[in-house]
Every structure is written in structure tokens, then in C-alpha cells.
Amino acid sequence: MRAHNGYVKRSLILLAAMTNLCAGPVPDLAQLQKMSSRFARTELRVDTSGLAPGDLTALKKLLQAARLIDHIFLTQMWSGNRELLEKLRQDATPLGKERLHYFWLNKSPWSALDGNTAFLPGVPEKKLPGANFYPPAMTKASFESWLKTVPKTGQDEATGFFSILRKDGNSFQSVPYSRAYADDLEQAAKLLREAADATSNDSLKKFLRARASAFLNDDYYASDVAWMDLDAPVEPTIGPYETYNDEIFGYKAGFEAYITLRDDKETAKMRFFGDHMQDVENHLPFDAKYRNPKLGALSPIRVVNEVLATGDGAHGVRTAAYNLPNDDRVVREKGSKRVMLKNVQEAKFRAILVPLANRVLSQEAQQDVNFDSFFTHILAHEMTHGIGPHAITIAGRSTTVRQELKDLYSAIEEAKADVSGLYMLQYLYDHKLMTPAEKPLYTTYLASSFRTLRFGLHEAHGLGMAVQFNYLMDKGAFVANSDGTFSVDLNKIKPAVRDLVHDLLLIEATGDYAGAKKMLATLGVVRPPLQRALDRLADIPTDIEPLHVTAEALLK
Numbered sequence: 001m002r003a004h005n006g007y008v009k010r011s012l013i014l015l016a017a018m019t020n021l022c023a024g025p026v027p028d029l030a031q032l033q034k035m036s037s038r039f040a041r042t043e044l045r046v047d048t049s050g051l052a053p054g055d056l057t058a059l060k061k062l063l064q065a066a067r068l069i070d071h072i073f074l075t076q077m078w079s080g081n082r083e084l085l086e087k088l089r090q091d092a093t094p095l096g097k098e099r100l101h102y103f104w105l106n107k108s109p110w111s112a113l114d115g116n117t118a119f120l121p122g123v124p125e126k127k128l129p130g131a132n133f134y135p136p137a138m139t140k141a142s143f144e145s146w147l148k149t150v151p152k153t154g155q156d157e158a159t160g161f162f163s164i165l166r167k168d169g170n171s172f173q174s175v176p177y178s179r180a181y182a183d184d185l186e187q188a189a190k191l192l193r194e195a196a197d198a199t200s201n202d203s204l205k206k207f208l209r210a211r212a213s214a215f216l217n218d219d220y221y222a223s224d225v226a227w228m229d230l231d232a233p234v235e236p237t238i239g240p241y242e243t244y245n246d247e248i249f250g251y252k253a254g255f256e257a258y259i260t261l262r263d264d265k266e267t268a269k270m271r272f273f274g275d276h277m278q279d280v281e282n283h284l285p286f287d288a289k290y291r292n293p294k295l296g297a298l299s300p301i302r303v304v305n306e307v308l309a310t311g312d313g314a315h316g317v318r319t320a321a322y323n324l325p326n327d328d329r330v331v332r333e334k335g336s337k338r339v340m341l342k343n344v345q346e347a348k349f350r351a352i353l354v355p356l357a358n359r360v361l362s363q364e365a366q367q368d369v370n371f372d373s374f375f376t377h378i379l380a381h382e383m384t385h386g387i388g389p390h391a392i393t394i395a396g397r398s399t400t401v402r403q404e405l406k407d408l409y410s411a412i413e414e415a416k417a418d419v420s421g422l423y424m425l426q427y428l429y430d431h432k433l434m435t436p437a438e439k440p441l442y443t444t445y446l447a448s449s450f451r452t453l454r455f456g457l458h459e460a461h462g463l464g465m466a467v468q469f470n471y472l473m474d475k476g477a478f479v480a481n482s483d484g485t486f487s488v489d490l491n492k493i494k495p496a497v498r499d500l501v502h503d504l505l506l507i508e509a510t511g512d513y514a515g516a517k518k519m520l521a522t523l524g525v526v527r528p529p530l531q532r533a534l535d536r537l538a539d540i541p542t543d544i545e546p547l548h549v550t551a552e553a554l555l556k
């Protein structure tokens with residue numbers, strides 16, 4: 001594995017010295033095959049016949065750049081990842097091939113569906129909380145103590161999205177991404193510029209050139225703004241975005257890529273929701289002083305079909321939709337873009353949700369589970385990431401919800417988006433802006449909660465869903481039936497959702513770390529009735545393994 005400016009190699013040496021390596025039993029071939037079977041192999045095909053020749057050339061360049069994002073993300077997850085990958089590729093035995101397969105599903109030697117525990121020998125027993133963003137032995141206390149000695153500009157870089165931290169004698173050094181991943185970023189920037197030259201779409205040209213520059217100077221603001229304004233048949237999302245893998249502070253962004261084609265027909269339908277976002281914000285169920293009286297410009301909504309996903313967007317449980325960027329400056333000024341991966345959602349619904357609903361719901365309730373409700377709630381989830389508190393003031397100090405909630409932010413925010421999405425749809429029903437479909441909405445949400453809970457409590461979406469499930473059970477909105485199935489009490493679900501939205505928004509508005517910690521500790525658990533239900537789902541795949549057939553054909 002090639003070291004980047006020495007940082008990867010130095011981290012590997014530190015890791016071997018400071019981390020206990022997995023010495024216990026590891027899965028054999030049959031066990032690994034069973035673990036892999038939890039991901040239903042699903043072909044993703046996308047029709048590219050309508051693309052202009054220049055856009056098709058740009059698409060191919062973007063697919064090549066996306067492959068480089070995999071390289072960067074492997075390094076971000078663990079300093080030994082790329083060396084381990086090469087070793088696995090050299091093992092042609094059946095066990096070696098299955099290890100490589102499962103490694104690639106997780107982009108690491110740790111199984112995402114098993115609490116990020118090791119499934120390969122000779123590696124740390126669990127994923128490092130700080131991944132490869134921080135020195136392996138660094139503690140919160142040592143980081144925070146060092147941070148106090150650093151000038152304000154240095155503090156901003158050290159706690160920002162786009163730098164890693166490395167040991168420097170008895171201190172630390174902040175290293176920008178453009179230096180840490182220079183080789184891959186320089187190649188990716190070149191491919192983005194070539195894609196920009198190929199397309200005739202001005203908004204795509206602007207974004208690709210701005211993002212290429214950002215790869216080399218770590219200033220992503222201009223390219224984030226250009227991405228928000230993107231209006232093109234080829235819809236790429238590429239760069240460092242989500243902070244889920246930084247489990248110490250939630251500061252550091254993982255590199256990911258989604259190369260997609262826009263579905264114009266479905267996108268047009270979704271603009272309706274964007275027209276009502278400010279109205280929903282104005283009626284959020286908490287003190288008006290915390291509401292945003294003027295959201296950014298109308299946030300774009302895109303329905304797309306995935307041609308290829310890589311990096312942080314392609315490991316463990318696969319993304320069905322996303323809401324970006326995470327830069328609070330852009331969110332304040334322009335809102336955030338909601339991108340719905342329709343072909344991914346359809347695959348998940350068919351392969352996972354339908355068979356799951358047939359186990360956990362009564363026969364009568366099963367009739368109310370449909371793709372439209374599933375798709376609409378995911379849309380609402382992504383849209384409501386953009387409402388509620390973002391920039392806040394605590395004791396006269398300007399800060400953000402993310403900075404105040406730190407490692408707890410992702411789980412709280414995912415729970416907030418889920419139930420706020422329900423609240424938004426109910427608001428639209430009540431005001432006759434949509435044809436009411438309450439029973440299918442809440443029943444499909446209940447069934448889908450089991451899908452999310454199977455991701456595990458170590459994962460932000462799974463932990464956030466546990467909070468929701470237990471809260472709604474305690475309110476009587478979800479009901480455990482005597483035969484082990486579950487149902488929705490339609491009379492109780494609406495006020496219960498409203499109460500939970502209030503509680504989560506208040507935690508965010510006040511930056512209440514202690515309150516978030518208490519909520520997650522008391523409600524972020526799997527209680528016995530829920531565990532028994534989950535146990536009955538063991539033979540149903542947990543998620544999908546997309547086979548990007550169209551991308552492979554184009555890359556040939």
C-alpha cells in the first residue's frame with residue numbers, strides 16, 4: 001500500500017504498538033457466507049440512452065473518479081486497509097475469496113452488521129472509534145487539552161471537516177485532506193476537469209471545476225454552493241461529507257461518491273414538498289423563538305437512479321437517500337439538497353421490507369404496506385434534516401447543534417428527521433394539501449423501523465430508531481400483539497409523534513448534550529419483546545448488495 005506523505009505508514013506502526021489485535025476465533029468459510037447472505041445481491045441498471053454524447057463521456061470520467069474515492073475512504077477507515085486489501089486479493093482459495101467479498105462489502109475488516117467487530121485475523125478487535133482521522137491512542141481529554149493551546153485558526157482546522165490529526169512528538173499536528181490524500185485527490189481532480197470539458201451543461205461544468213479545486217485546497221464552500229445549483233441530467237455527489245465514522249467527536253468527513261442520473265418525471269412530483277417547507281418550519285411543535293423564520297432559498301429536491309456509489313456511500317448498509325451539504329453556512333444561505341436514490345429504494349423495498357412486514361405485522365396490516373408510503377417517508381426524512389435548529393446560541397456563544405452534541409449528534413439528528421418527516425406529512429394531510437394516507441404511512445413506518453433496527457445500535461440510524469420505537473411503545477402508539485406481531489394505534493400515534501418531535505428539537509435547540517445522553521441511554525436499547533421479533537427475522541436479508549451493472553459496462 002502506498003503511503004501518503006508518510007502518514008499512512010506512521011499510523012500503521014502506531015496502531016500495531018498501541019492496539020490489541022484480534023486473537024480470538026474468526027469466521028470460517030460457511031460462517032462468512034452466512035454473514036454475506038444478509039446482503040441481497042441486486043442488479044442496478046440505469047438507462048443511459050438519453051444522454052448526449054458529451055454527458056456520456058462526462059459520466060464515464062466521473063465513474064473513474066468515483067473509484068479513486070474508494071481508495072481514499074479505505075485509508076480513512078483504517079491505516080492498514082489498503083495493504084490488507086492487496087493481501088486478500090492474492091488469496092485465491094474459497095475462504096480467501098469470501099474474505100475479500102465481505103471485506104469489500106464493509107470496506108474494512110470489521111462487520112458493520114455485527115457492531116463493527118473483526119471478521120479477519122490480525123486486525124484490531126473492533127473498528128477504532130476515531131477511524132484513521134486521529135492517532136489510535138488519542139483520547140478526548142488529550143485532544144481537548146491540546147486544543148486549548150492552539151490559536152483560533154488552528155482550532156477551526158483541527159475541529160473542521162477536512163483535516164486529520166497526527167502525533168507530533170508530545171503534541172498533535174493537523175493535516176489537511178489535500179496533503180493527506182494528495183495522490184488520489186490530484187488524479188480525481190484531473191478527471192473532474194476532463195468531465196467538465198466534455199459536458200455542455202454549464203451548471204455541471206461549474207460544479208466539477210469548483211470541486212476539482214476544492215480537492216486541492218480544502219475549501220469546499222464554493223463547490224457546495226455550485227452543487228446546490230446543479231441542474232443537469234448527470235447528477236454527481238463526490239467529496240467528503242458525512243461524519244458517521246468519527247465516533248469520537250463527529251467532526252471528520254468521510255469521502256464518498258454517488259454518480260447518478262436524474263429522473264425528471266419523479267423529480268417534478270417532489271417539488272411540491274419543497275414549496276411547503278417554510279410553512280412546516282413555522283408550525284414545528286416547540287417554542288417559536290427556536291424556529292427559523294426564513295429558511296434558505298428553496299431547497300432543491302432530486303430523484304435520481306444510482307449508476308455507482310463508492311467510498312462512504314458504499315459500505316455496510318446502503319444509502320437510500322441523502323441530505324447534503326453539511327456545511328451550516330450553505331444550509332443557512334441556500335438550504336440543503338435532498339437526493340432520493342429511487343432504484344436503490346425500490347430494491348430495498350422488494351428484497352427487505354416486504355418479506356419483513358409479512359413477519360412482524362398482522363395479516364390485515366400487511367395490506368397497508370406500500371412503496372409509495374416508504375418512498376414518501378424517506379423523502380420527508382431527508383427534507384426535515386433541513387428544518388429545525390442548526391446554528392444556535394448557547395450562553396451568548398454562537399455555535400452549531402453538531403458541535404454541541406458531538407458524538408451524540410448523528411443518532412439524535414436521524415431520529416429527529418424520521419419523526420419530523422412523519423409530522424410534516426401529517427401536517428400536509430391535515431391541511432388538505434395531500435390526500436390523506438395515514439394508515440399506510442404509519443404502518444409502513446412501523447414495518448420499516450424493524451428494517452432500520454437490524455442495522456444495530458452502534459449505527460446512528462439504528463440507535464435513533466431504537467429511541468423512536470421505545471418512545472412510541474411507551475406512549476401506546478406502537479402495540480405489541482399477543483402473537484408477537486406489532487400494530488399501530490392510529491389514535492395515539494399522531495400526538496406521540498408530535499411529543500417526540502418536540503423533545504428532540506428542544507435538545508437540538510438548546511445544545512443539550514446531557515439530555516441527549518440521557519435519552520439515548522434510556523431509550524436507545526432493544527427491549528425483550530422487540531428482540532424476540534428481531535430474532536424471527538434472522539433469515540431475511542438485512543440490506544442489499546448492489547451490483548452496478550451499468551457502471552461496470554461503461555467502465556470497460
